Amino acid sequence: MKPDRKSKLYVHLLFWILYYILExxxxxxxxxxxxxxxxxxxxxxxxxVLELGYLLIKMPLAYALLYVYETTGIKKFLTYILYCFIIVAAVLTHRFFTHYIIYPHIYGVTETLDGKQPSGFINGLVAFNSFMDLIFMAGLIFGVxxxxxxxxxxxxxxLLKSEKLDQELTMLKAQINPHxxxxxxxxxxxxxLKKADETPDVILQLSKVMRYNIYEAAERYISIDKDVENIKDFLQIQQIRHHDLVIRxxxxxxxxxxxxxxxILIQFVENAFKHGVSETLGQSFIHIDMKLNNGVLHYHIENSKEEKPHGNSTKIGLKNIRRQLELLYPKHSLTAESTNDRYIVNLIIDFNDSSRF
Known part of the structure; x- marks a missing residue:
């Protein structure tokens, strides 16, 4: 059975059980x-017994109403006419059941109006009461x-939004790793080529970083201590490459x-090297301060840059980061500032915010 039909069966079954008990x-x-x-x-x-009999009259009327609602086109007009006949038939059946079966055979009395005068099979007041009883029940199941x-x-x-966001995030991550x-x-x-002694160490650190990028980063979420360890491995590679680099x-x-x-976090570090540290002619530096307290992350990065940097930075990486943050943490705070000799980035993420998907 399809999930939709299964859900419909359970909901309607529960409704009729509760309705029957109430009646x-x-x-x-x-x-x-x-x-x-x-x-x-x-x-x-x-x-x-009598409520079971009433239920057998009301249920067809209720599902006829649902059928009319779900019908479209010229067929819908015809079903409206048919439904009017069904209502009339249901009212007549309701009256017949009440007048000729319930009162004389179950209650053992004659149906009366306010206990004074006998009530005929077709009586305006009692017919209206039957009509309202049937319509009220049909309206209930319709609303349910x-x-x-x-x-x-x-x-x-x-679900569609979540799948779409997953696909977009996967594409955004794929843009970072090859770079x-x-x-x-x-x-x-x-x-x-220079036969540098540090080459084996760089290869070892690179293998750790790539293992993280390929296997660990495939998950939607990961513990922050593993993410921090990956940042440290990345910084060790950069430290070997840039001997004059000061890392804090x-x-x-x-x-x-x-x-x-x-x-997410390492992209800011990559951006700092791509558009700052790697372009610095003199001594370069990168300062990273990370604090997580009571579910709120404060992430601060400062890195050196040339007063007049060479070339024209596209800052595609920063746009990529902003988009990922918008998808994952809509209520984050991100500021980026550029002075004469440094870039400064401040990021705040409140993990207590339940709006992330």
């Missing part, structure tokens, strides 16, 4: 005053089904198991 309770309570001499066991048995369909539609839309890999391989190639990394994390989307 039995109301009629049993009413019979206390109409037939006080009858024992309660008998009244309860009578109520159970429409609510169920709307909730199902919301779930489907939410880092190609740049590092180019540097290793240059070091190998401070971390204060009160919950290492806090989950975060992988490759």
């Amino acid at each position: 039995v309770y109301l009629d049993f309570y009413w019979s206390r005053y109409q037939f006080p001499a009858t024992e309660w066991q008998t009244r309860l048995q009578n109520t159970i 089904e429409i609510t169920r369909q709307k909730n199902l539609l919301k779930e489907q839309i939410s 880092f890999l190609f740049n590092t391989l180019n540097n290793i190639y240059g070091m190998a 990394f401070k971390e204060d994390i009160d919950q290492p198991s806090q989950e975060i989307s992988p490759l």
